[in-house]
Amino acid sequence: MLILKCAKVFCRHPFFSNSLLEKVFSVPSVFYSTRKAGEVIEDVRRIRNIGISAHIDSGKTTLTERLLFYTGRVGEMHEVKGKDLVGAKMDFMELERQRGITIQSAATYIDWKDININIIDTPGHVDFTVEVERALRVLDGAILVLCAVGGVQSQTLTVNRQMKRYSVPCMAFINKLDRLGSNPYRVLSQIRSKLNHNAAFVQLPIGLEGQNKGLIDLIKRKAIYFKEPHGLTVVEEEVPEDMRSEMEDRRQELIEAVANVDETLGEIFLEERSPTEEEIMAAIRRTCIKRAFTPVFVGTALKNKGIQPLLDSIVEYLPNPSEVPNYCLDNSAGEDKIEKVLLNPERSYENPFVGLAFKLEAGRFGQLTYMRIYQGGMTKGDSIFNTRTGKKVKISRLVRMHADEMEEVSEVFAGDICALFGVDCASGDTFVNKGNTHLSMESMYCPDPVISMSIKPAKQQDSDNFSKGIARFTKEDPTFRVYYDVDNKETIASGMGELHLDIYAQRLEREYNTKCVLGKPKVAFRESLIQPCEYDYLHKKQSGGRGEYGRIIGAIEPLSAESNTKIEFVDETTGTNIPKQFIPAIERGMRKACEKGSLTGHKVAGIRVRLLDGGHHPVDSSEHAFMTAGEMAMKEVFADGIWNILEPVMFVEVNAPQEFQGQVMAGLTKRHAVFSGSDANEGYFSIYCEVPLNDMFGYASELRSQTQGKGEFTMEYSKYCPALPDTQEELVRQAALEREGTQDKKRKKN
Incomplete structure (x- = not known):
């Protein structure tokens, strides 16, 4: 050491x-x-941008700590929940170290065999899924970490969908071979069946659980052992005799899996010729970049085994920025003719600069903006333009991040991930140089919040700090939204789960010295139409002052179950009965009315509004008149149509010892669960089901009592479905009581 x-x-x-x-x-x-600090890499082929993603407690942060240690970025390793109370380098927030979970994605970079690897360590909890989303949006490759015991779990499926959404090539790393009950062969089977990956082992473990000694490289036919201190000494030896037969079988399986999706190796396979090591590795690289094949590696990060070969594989198989096609949108011909333009990854100032701000963070010196450079270059002192706002920004400070530490750099080029200070922007903004404001990157996907709670400072004098903290957090995290409910006279915070909102309440107390009180969670119900309903509304006002006139005729239809969270507006008018300039005003009026439904006051969704005909007055018609007509027509449909309530349904995965299976299933049945499958392994069972979010509150404590504290569950948003009759009746009754209470208050005031 x-x-x-x-x-x-x-x-x-x-x-x-x-x-x-x-x-x-x-x-x-x-x-x-x-390489000296701040030194620029000229060759784009010497860069890798990767993310480390997985389900909760699969070992992502521990793996990242080992990657930093073996490349010399940190002098000693620390554990996520270590006894020395130091904590892992990438979990630099106090809350992360206290809870032992990753809350924010953190960026760093390492050098291995003269290759610069930019790494983003992401959270595993579903409540912080947007951190994974925006990381994968800007990365060229990823490592999918799986637990050798848990295998493919609920958040693994989510991460896999996110990788597919952005076409991110990935490798799989089966971690925790040292755990009791580890079974990498079962995990490989799940990668194939649950994730639908064409996957095969590139390495085999030598022993499992406490007997894990090393691994076998199938391509080189060598056994690899990791000697003390800390697994720094990597020794290659002959493969043990009792594993040679399995090694040859698995090697042949690897070659066949790659040959099925690679023409070059396929021809070698058909010629019945044995491919060389270089040919196999080149084929794996080609197919991995195309997302046609997923190489599977094994190891145990905690016991320092398998990390150096994984670093070699990142360099060998994952793409450099020039091998991943990235596009931007060109709207120079007008918004109606937006074209996709392929970006040039060459590290040169000759190409127009294009960068994407993908993450915001409050630093010690102001707002810290993480940016991925896609084209051209930028130096300290340059001026760049925000394509959304059109504002000019001068770059005063340019840094590269190592968790919470910074390294000053003078210039950055295409393929780099850097951070800027003093840039006022929002997450997802595109920056360009002068004369190229018509270029912009595609925005990233942000899921809608599924849970709401009332939030307020415990002391009135803390209101200013409370407002500052809320303003900062809502800017940093697009899934954390806060608004003031005028009707209930309370501030409502919306997020991805109870933990999500609880973390922000604790951060307000720690970082802004503002203790907060969270109210009862409110579920984001929606109201939707059951049967089509027609409308014909005339808005006419001619008594005193300027008159108003607007008539609209049409129909409102329910959308399909797949689109029941949207509102579609379709203009089907012909002729000049309604002048075209008034159509947007009608849509605004109808959407405004949909903010609050008639049954319970929740938002209206899952409808298609068709505008068929209408009428106007040459003098009295105006935008305001037609907006009022749209709003009132929608309220008429509220009264005449047949409406129901939609509720968010969550995909729930429960893991617990098998002796508690009956109790757990009975508890979920009471919560109106719809079971979709189950699995059993090494004395534990997994249940997969869909449960209404409204029925999931308090389930954590119930599951602990049912399983003597041994059970755990995860849930993520799945879809909106019609609420059960009992739920709907209760919501309608509560809404009626609230309206009566509001009217009583008004009477007392009067």
């Missing part, structure tokens, strides 16, 4: 070369970087 630390210090001196360091310290030069 002392040798490694000394090497890291001396290697930055210009007089020390790699060969000299290896002779003096007897440490391979791949453990540290000889």
Whole structure:
């Protein structure tokens, strides 16, 4: 360890070369970087941008800590919940270290074999899924970490969908081989069946659980062992005799899986010729980049096994920025003719600069804006333009991030991930240089919040700090939304789950010294139409002052179950009965009325509004008149139509010991669960079901009592479905009581 630390210090001196360091310290030069701080990499092929994603507690942050240690970025390793109370480098927030979970995605970079690898460590909890979303939006590759015991779990499915959405090539790493009940062969089967990946082992474990000694490289036919201290000494030996037969079978399986999706290796396979190591590796790289094949690696990050070969594989198989096509939108011909333009990944100032601000964070010196550069370059002192606002911004400070530490850089190019200070923008904004404001990147997907709670400061004098904190958090996190409910006279916070809102309440207390009180959670119900309903509304006012006139005729129809969260407006008018300039006003009026439904006051969704005909007056018609007509026509449909309530349904996965299976299933049945499957492994069972979110409150404590604290569950938003009759009746009754209470208050005031 002392040798490694000394090497890291001396290697930055210009007089020390790699060969000299290896002779003096007897440490391979791949453990540290000889690149000077802020030095620019000219060759884009020497860059990898990767993310580490997985289900909760699969070992993402522990794996990242090992990657930092073996590349010399940190001098010693710390555990997520270690006894030394230091915590992992990437979990730098106090709350993260206290709870032992990752809350914010954190960026860093390492050097391995002269390749610069930018890494983003992402959270595993579904409540912070937007952190994974925006990380994968800007990355060129990813490592999908799976627990050797848990296998493919609910959040693994979510992460897989996100990778597919942005076409991110990935490798799978089966972690925690040292755990009791580990079974990587079962996990591989789940990768194929549940994730639908064409996957195969590239490595095999030598022993499992406490007997795990190392791994076998199937391509090189070598056994790899990791000796002390801390697995730094990597030794290649002959494969144990009792595993040679399995090695050859698995190697053949690997070649067949790749040959099925790669023409070059397929031809070699058909010629019945044995491919060389270089041919197999080249084929894996080609198919991995195309997302046609997923190589599967094994190891245990906690016990320091399998990390160095994984680093080699990142360099070998994941793409550099020039191998991933990235597009921007060109609207220079007008908004009606938006074209996709392929961005040039060359590291040069000759191409127009294009960068995407994908994450905001409050730093010690103001707002910190994380940016991925897609084209061209930028230097400190340059001026760039925000395509959304049109504002000009001067770059005063340019840094690269290492968790919460910064390294000053003078310039960045296409393929780099950097951070800027003093840039006022929103997450997802595109930045360009002068004359290119018609270019913009496609925005990232942000899921809608599924749970709401009332939130207020415990002390009135903390209102200013409360407002500052809320303003900052809503800007940083697009899934955390706060608004003031005029009817109920309370501030409502909406998010992805109870933990999500609880974390922000704790952050307000820690970072802004403002203790908050959270009220009862409110579910984001929706109101929807059951049967089509016609409308014919005339808005006419001619008594005093300027007259108003607007008539609209049409129909409102329910949308399909797949689109029941949307409102569609379709203009089917012909002729000039309604002048075209008034159509947007009608839509605004109808959408305004849909903000509050007639049954319970929740938003209206899942309808298609068809405008068929109408009438106007040459003098009295105006935008205001038609907007009022649209709003009142919608309220007439509220009264005449048949409406129901939609509620969010969550996909729930429960894991617990098998002896509690009956109790757990009975508890879920009481909560109106619809079961979709189950699984059993090593004394534990998994149940997959869909449950209305309104029935899931308090389930955590119930599950603990049912399973003696051994059970755990995860849930994520699935879809909106019609609410049960009992639920609908209760919501309508509560809404009626609230209206009566509001009317009583008004009477007392009068």
